[in-house]
Structures are given as structure tokens and as C-alpha cells.
Amino acid sequence: MTVLPDDGLSLAAEFPAATHAQWQRLVAGVLSRSGKDVPDTEAEDVLSTVLEDGLRARPLYTADGPADTAVAASGSAPDAGLPGFAPFVRAGRPEGNTANGWDVRQRHAVADPETVLTDLENGVTSLWLAVGPGGIPAGELDRVLKDVYLDLAPVVLDAGAETPTAAAELLDVFARRGIAPEAALGNLGADPLGTEARTGAAYDGDGFPATVALTRLCAESYPGLRALTVDALPYHEAGGSAAQELGASLATGVAYLRALTAGGLTVEQALGQLEFRYAATADQFLTIAKLRAARRLWARVAEACGAPAAGAQLQHAVTSSVMMTGRDPWVNMLRTTLATLAAGVGGAESVTVHPFDHALGLPDAFARRIARNTSTILIEESHLARVIDPAGGSWYVERLTDELAHAAWEFFQGIERDGGQAAVLRSGRIAEDLAATWAERSKALAKRREPVTGVSEFPHLGEKPVVRAPAPAEPSGGLPRVRRDEAFEALRARSDAHLAATGARPKVFLAALGPAAAHTGRLTFAANLFQAGGIEPVTEGSFEDSGAGEACLCSSDALYEEQAESAAAGLRAAGAAHVSLAGRGTYAGVDSHVFAGCDAVAVLSATLDRMGVS
Structure with missing residues (x-):
């Protein structure tokens, strides 16, 4: 037994240390009593949760567990190093975000200088401007930025195919305001491959000549201004996994490095002109691991290019639009808070928080205020930026970072084997990969194994709709944009239309059998399930008085054996056209079943069809 010094907090130090093997044996014993006989060494696998990309969340992580020992023995999990030094896992800069916290970067797609100024006066530190069709006209940049101190607030452009025009206009604004080239801050946002992913249309030709010229100008004359953005959001927003998002960003970055060095820039200059944009989700540990893995992978690319010291990846994290919901949008405040926390802990230098009403249209002033204050609270009140890489050293985070890095690298290598990012975009291969991933995730969403609070779980049928002015149309024509709530949103829209046409929602009568202890669960x-499809559950009174056309039996298995068939017969006699049962089991008169893990979207869609709700 290890003897520890007496510090007055001995706790369990007097007991012999438990081993990993002992824990496995105890777990296997518990599993055997539940009918699952597995060898001790496989007990962890039974309790593990399978994630996307072949990743697995294990029930226990230790410094000397078998999984961790295997990684150490194989040499596949290198030392994370020190912040600001290769492989940059812990942070891209030695100080991380501890100086002033991360850059609070808010997006603007409307030419409204008052809103821009309000953001900057209340915590925002840089501007992300959507320019071109569906955004701010390039000629309006001077007016939009008229009261902005351009030597203090970096400006990041997102102009798609209009990048050359928008960049020229911004540089002209700098010149007219007397901003010296060395004082200009921001990113011109050139991203030909990202734009092609969004729109399906290629621009700038082979070798990206306009982009290379713009990059050379920044490298030679504007030291505080980067020229390129590697935007991974199109792949995330098309339903891609974390590894696919990372792999696509690596392939895009490598394509730009090839073009820039072929155009005369040094490797160090080319690396210094790139900024990477990633999605941050409410899955905080996966987001933290993704940002850490991204830095490690890009450091590997820089090392292969002969410039390991220049491989620090500059990261801009954006709260995911895939996770945002139109129903019960207030819950989005919680989602974006978790995502922002993860982005900050993961080491992103800049973070954009989408307002909670992002899925509904243009945000109002309240939504924008909450969005920018989310970062302020996490930095100033929660003190997240006081520590560099606060998740570092967690056996779970380190393991997840390593596994995700390997999965992303494998996806990246597949893209390179198929000719690179431009080739897989144009062949449709990457679209197929992303669609396959989204199809699998959609199954989990439909079965509510990935719950969406306020939509597929705990919906509120009586909520007052939040109405916003329409937002400018996003660029389209390339990869699709998906949202987690889309299948349930379609069901709720059918119910809304029925309510508008008839004055009432479709209803189902929940027939409770036996005492409350037997049927409450x-x-x-069942009430939660049916409301997710916009179907109002009726639990009081009789079926005849409920106004419902269908009924669902709710009770325990024991009472079903005694009463299900007679209850179903009674409901039929009272006029029920369809009788379902919450649970499993075959009983005369019961037409269908609802249960945990059923395909809720299919069940609810079929129910609405039977009710004549189009």
C-alpha cells in the first residue's frame, strides 16, 4: 500500500488502493445479475456509449486503465506539450485566453450601423460581416463602419464569391479613415472552397489566383490582417460529424497551402494567413476535444511542411445552428451557453454566439444582448479565461481528443486519396458521406435517443410563438443545411395548420388503468410523446367527452395482463377508431404500441395521417 503524508485529510488513504481489474470484476458481477454474462475485461464495453466516428464514451477513465495503457504503449497519444508550442494541443498561444479572454465576435448580415455600434459598446470586440447577396452590400461597408474605431475592432468579412470586391472596399475604407496598413486588423475572409461547398459554384479558377494575390498583399503590407478563412461550418451544417468537419477543414487548409506556396509565399507566410472556423455545440466535451484535436492535426500538417513552429491554428468558434430550435427558442440560451463554455475551454481565440432566435429570423435587441453577454458572463463572472486549457489532464478529455484526432486524420487522408477537397466537392463524394452521417443521426433523433428539449422532449403546445422579421436568405445551391428539430418541426407545423383551420388541435385520449402508482410513468x-407531434393529450373525463378520435392505454405490465383487452374493447365501443398501448405486449383490440426507443417521428406521422391532419 502506498503511504501518503499525513496532511489531515486522509479520507480513504488507510485503505488499500482499488485496482482497475477489481472494478471490472465488480461491474461484471452486477451485469451477470441482470442477465448479461460477460468476461471481466469486456464489462466496460457493455457500459460504453457508442458515439459518431467510431468513438466510444467509456464509463471509467484512469491513468492506468487498459484503454489508456494501450494508447500509451502504441505511442498514438503524444505529449500534449506546453501552451503556445507544438503540437499546440493545449493552446495556440503561450498565454492562451488568459490575457483578456477570448475575442467576442458577433455576426451582422444587415447594413445597420446602430446595431454594430451597440454591440461594440456592450462587450463585442470584433465584427463578422456577411457581405454580398443576402448580406451587406459591399458599397455599404463605409456607412456600416462609420463610427467604428478600425484600429481597435478587427473586421472579418464573409463575402463568398464577392470577396475580391468586398476586400477592396474594406481596404479602401481603411485608407480613407487614415488607418495605417500595419494598424489594420481582421480577416478578408477569402474561402473559395468554402464558398463552393455553400453554393455549388466554383470561382477563382485553378490555383485560386485572386486569393493568392490578396494573400500576398496581406502578407507583405498588412501584418495584422489575414486573407483566408477555412470555414468548416458548411460540413457541420450539412449534418457532418466532428471528425468529418475536422477532416474537411484540414483538406481545405492543405489545398490553400499548396496554392499559396506555388504562388510564391513561404510556408510560414502561408500558415500565418489562415484562420479556421468551427462549430461549437452543446456537447461540451466533444467540442473541447474537437478544438484541441484541430490544433494538434494542423500542427502535424505544419510539421510535414517543414514549419512546425508556425503551426499554431487560429480558431474562430461559432455556436451551432444545427442545434438551434424554432420551438421553445428560449432553451437555445442554455444550448449556446454550453457551447460557448466549451469553445472557451477548448481554446478558441474568437467566439460567436448566435442569438437564441437565430432559427426564426433577424434577432431583436434583447436576443443580441443575451448573446454577447453570454461570453461576458463566462469570462468576467465564471473566470473561464483565468486558466489555460482547464480541461487538459482530464483522462476523458485527453482520450477523446486523441481518438477524434485519429478519426479526423483518417477522413482527411481519404479526401487526399480522392484528389483533394475540390475534387470531393465536385464529385459529390463528400456530400454523400455527410448525408450518410446525417441519416444515421436522424434515426437517433427520431427515436429520441438524442433528445431535443422543448421539441422532442417536454414540448409546450401552448407556447406563444416568437415572431421575428425574416433574415436575409443564406447562400445556397451546395451542401444542404439541416437542423436537429426539422422532423418534429414538420409534425408541429401540421398540427398548427389544423389548429388554424379547425380551431382545435388533434387529440388523443390517454386511458389510465389502475392507481396512479401503476399508470403515472x-x-x-405518452403525453410527452404525443405533444412532440402537436397532438394534445386528454387525461381527464371519459373518452366520449374528450373530443378525441383515438386512445392510448397507460398502465403497468401486470395491469395490462388483467385489463388491457377489456379496456380496449370498451374504448372501441365508445367510438375510438384506433387504440394504442404505452409499452409492449400483444392484446386483442390494441392496434399499435408506443414505447421508449420507438420511432417517434414515424408513429406521430402515422397518427396525424389517421386523424386527417395534412
């Missing part, structure tokens, strides 16, 4: 489950 399944009655609550």
Missing part, C-alpha cells in the same frame, strides 16, 4: 411518457 407511462401516462407521462
Whole structure:
């Protein structure tokens, strides 16, 4: 037994240390009593959760567990190093975000100088401007930025195919305001491959001549201004996994490095002109691991290019639009808070928080205020920026970072084997990969194994709709944009239309059998399920008085054996056209079943069809 010094907090130090093997044996014993006989060494696998990309969340992580020992023995998990030094896992800069916190970067797609100024006066530190069709006209940049101190607030452009025009206009604004080239800050946002992913249309030709010229100008004359953005959001927003998002960003970055060095820039100059944009989701650990893995992978690319010291990846994290919902949008405040926390802990230098009403249209002043204050609270009140890489050293985070890095590298290598990022975009291969991933995730969403609070779980049928002015149309024509709530949103829209046409929502009568202790659990489950499809559950009174055309039996398995068939017969006699049962089991008179893990979207869609709700 290890003897520890007496510090007055001995706790369990007097007991012999438990081993990993002992824990496995105890777990296997518990599993055997539940009918699952597995060898001790496989007990962890039974309790593990399979994630996307072949990743697995294990029930226990230790310094000397078998999984961790295997990684150490194989040499596949290198030392994370020190912040600001290769492989940059812990941070891209030695100080991380501890100086002033991360850059609070808010997006603007409307030419409204008052809103821009309000953001900057209340915590925002840089501007992300959507320019061109569906955004701010390039000629309006001077007016939009008229009261902005351009030597203090960096400006990042997102202009798609209009990048050369928008960049020239911004540089002209700098010149007219007397901003010296060395004082200009921001990013001109050139991203030909990202624009092609969004729109399906290629521009700037082979070798990206206009982009190379713009990059050379920044490298030679504007030291505080980068020229290129590697935007991975199109791949995330098309339903891609974390590894696919990272792999696509690596392939895009490598394509730009090839073009820039072929155009005369040094490797160090080319690396210094790139900024990477990633999605931050409410899955905080996966987001933290993704940002850490991204830095490690890009450092590997820089090392292969002969410039390991220049491989620090500059990261801009944006709260995911895939996770945002139109129903119960207030919950989005919680989602974006978790995502922002993860982005900050993961080491992103800049963070954009989408307003909670992002899925509904143009945000109002309240939504924008909450969005920018999310970062302020996490930095100033939660003190997240006081520590560099606060998740570092967690056996779970380090393991997840390593596994995700390997999965992303494999996807990246597949893109390179198929000719590079431009080739897989134009062949449709990457679209197929992303669609396959989204199809699998859609199954989990439909079965509510990935719950969406306020939509597929705990919906509120009586909520007052939040109405916003329409937002400018996003660029389209390339990869699709998906949202987690889209299948349930379609069901709720059918219910809304029925309510508008008839004055009432479709209803289902929940027939509770036996005492509350027997039926409460399944009655609550059924009510939650049907409301997710916009179907109002009726739990009081009789079926005849409910106004419903269908009924669902709710009770325990024991009472079903005694009463399900007679209850179903009674409901039929009372006029129920369809009788379902919450749970499993075959009973005369029961037409269908609802249960945990059922395909809720299919069940609810079929129910609405039977009710004549189009």
C-alpha cells in the first residue's frame, strides 16, 4: 500500500488502493445479475456509449486503465506539450485566453450601423460581416463602419464569391479613415472552397489566383490582417460529424497551402494567413476535444511542411445552428451557453454566439444582448479565461481528443486519396458521406435517443410563438443545411395548420388503468410523446367527452395482463377508431404500441395521417 503524508485529510488513504481489474470484476458481477454474462475485461464495453466516428464514451477513465495503457504503449497519444508550442494541443498561444479572454465576435448580415455600434459598446470586440447577396452590400461597408474605431475592432468579412470586391472596399475604407496598413486588423475572409461547398459554384479558377494575390498583399503590407478563412461550418451544417468537419477543414487548409506556396509565399507566410472556423455545440466535451484535436492535426500538417513552429491554428468558434430550435427558442440560451463554455475551454481565440432566435429570423435587441453577454458572463463572472486549457489532464478529455484526432486524420487522408477537397466537392463524394452521417443521426433523433428539449422532449403546445422579421436568405445551391428539430418541426407545423383551420388541435385520449402508482410513468411518457407531434393529450373525463378520435392505454405490465383487452374493447365501443398501448405486449383490440426507443417521428406521422391532419 502506498503511504501518503499525513496532511489531515486522509479520507480513504488507510485503505488499500482499488485496482482497475477489481472494478471490472465488480461491474461484471452486477451485469451477470441482470442477465448479461460477460468476461471481466469486456464489462466496460457493455457500459460504453457508442458515439459518431467510431468513438466510444467509456464509463471509467484512469491513468492506468487498459484503454489508456494501450494508447500509451502504441505511442498514438503524444505529449500534449506546453501552451503556445507544438503540437499546440493545449493552446495556440503561450498565454492562451488568459490575457483578456477570448475575442467576442458577433455576426451582422444587415447594413445597420446602430446595431454594430451597440454591440461594440456592450462587450463585442470584433465584427463578422456577411457581405454580398443576402448580406451587406459591399458599397455599404463605409456607412456600416462609420463610427467604428478600425484600429481597435478587427473586421472579418464573409463575402463568398464577392470577396475580391468586398476586400477592396474594406481596404479602401481603411485608407480613407487614415488607418495605417500595419494598424489594420481582421480577416478578408477569402474561402473559395468554402464558398463552393455553400453554393455549388466554383470561382477563382485553378490555383485560386485572386486569393493568392490578396494573400500576398496581406502578407507583405498588412501584418495584422489575414486573407483566408477555412470555414468548416458548411460540413457541420450539412449534418457532418466532428471528425468529418475536422477532416474537411484540414483538406481545405492543405489545398490553400499548396496554392499559396506555388504562388510564391513561404510556408510560414502561408500558415500565418489562415484562420479556421468551427462549430461549437452543446456537447461540451466533444467540442473541447474537437478544438484541441484541430490544433494538434494542423500542427502535424505544419510539421510535414517543414514549419512546425508556425503551426499554431487560429480558431474562430461559432455556436451551432444545427442545434438551434424554432420551438421553445428560449432553451437555445442554455444550448449556446454550453457551447460557448466549451469553445472557451477548448481554446478558441474568437467566439460567436448566435442569438437564441437565430432559427426564426433577424434577432431583436434583447436576443443580441443575451448573446454577447453570454461570453461576458463566462469570462468576467465564471473566470473561464483565468486558466489555460482547464480541461487538459482530464483522462476523458485527453482520450477523446486523441481518438477524434485519429478519426479526423483518417477522413482527411481519404479526401487526399480522392484528389483533394475540390475534387470531393465536385464529385459529390463528400456530400454523400455527410448525408450518410446525417441519416444515421436522424434515426437517433427520431427515436429520441438524442433528445431535443422543448421539441422532442417536454414540448409546450401552448407556447406563444416568437415572431421575428425574416433574415436575409443564406447562400445556397451546395451542401444542404439541416437542423436537429426539422422532423418534429414538420409534425408541429401540421398540427398548427389544423389548429388554424379547425380551431382545435388533434387529440388523443390517454386511458389510465389502475392507481396512479401503476399508470403515472407511462401516462407521462405518452403525453410527452404525443405533444412532440402537436397532438394534445386528454387525461381527464371519459373518452366520449374528450373530443378525441383515438386512445392510448397507460398502465403497468401486470395491469395490462388483467385489463388491457377489456379496456380496449370498451374504448372501441365508445367510438375510438384506433387504440394504442404505452409499452409492449400483444392484446386483442390494441392496434399499435408506443414505447421508449420507438420511432417517434414515424408513429406521430402515422397518427396525424389517421386523424386527417395534412
